[in-house]
Amino acid sequence: MRRDVVLVGILWILASLVGEYVVSIIDFYPLRAALEAEHIDQAIRTLMMLAVPVFTFVVVVLLYSIWRFRARDESEVGAPIYTNRTFTVGWLVVTSALAAVLFYNPGYVGWTFLKSNPTADLEIQVTAAQWHWHITYPEYGVSLKSRPIGFARLDESPALALPAGKRVKFVVTSDDVIHSFWIPALRMKVDAVPGVVTTMYVTITETGSYEEDAVFRVQCAELCGTGHSRMTMPVVILEPEEFEHWIQEQQKMQMEGMTEGDGH
Ligand SMILES: [Cu+2]
Known part of the structure; x- marks a missing residue:
């Protein structure tokens, strides 16, 4: 089991690095013609950068488990599944913390920027x-x-x-x-x-x-x-x-x- 955790950890880090690289390097976005557009595309980039490790974690654990804990023959019953309280609480804490970061920036910071200058030519x-x-x-x-x-x-x-x-x-x-x-x-x-x-x-x-x-x-x-x-x-x-x-x-x-x- 320890070996599985280490292996999943390594795969997760590798997949996350690839994901972060793709998200930060490739300009997926359509043509921009406003200052606000740059801020909004940057907000989406931030969201993606925070989402990448969550996404790769789920996918790596899922694919690894499907492969590693598969039934070897027809008669075999799958391994019993128990709730892991530490993991569940940790998952909730980490993902809630990420959401809280986003409420602040780009949420609050972006909203303040869009509302900061009520003047026009x-x-x-x-x-x-x-x-x-x-x-x-x-x-x-x-x-x-x-x-x-x-x-x-x-x-x-x-x-x-x-x-x-x-x-x-x-x-x-x-x-x-x-x-x-x-x-x-x-x-x-x-x-x-x-x-x-x-x-x-x-x-x-x-x-x-x-x-x-x-x-x-x-x-x-x-x-x-x-x-x-x-x-x-x-x-x-x-x-x-x-x-x-x-x-x-x-x-x-x-x-x-x-x-x-x-x-x-
Ligand atoms: Cu309409």
């Missing part, structure tokens, strides 16, 4: 409705509505433009049911709740567009009916000068649209 109002996004840039008088269409034709919907290097405040609500405003490239998400205004601050760091990668899109992240999966909108992150230009174009288009609407 730009405000964008988002109203969700079955099944589109209504986006308004109040200081520019620009407003857009996404088209509730499938991914294949997402490029035909107007895009939500954001300026790189700026901090944006999203002010979010819903006209009907609960939706969730999510932009995967920013790793940030907030519920859109009817009758309630929620806010989300994001510091945009990189340019990018839906044509480049599908993480640059708004995606509803709260099941809201049959059109839920198609409740998307392309996102384009522009350099600040390009963004100003884009805003001017939108203003011009809206002016023209209004003139046409008047019958002139």
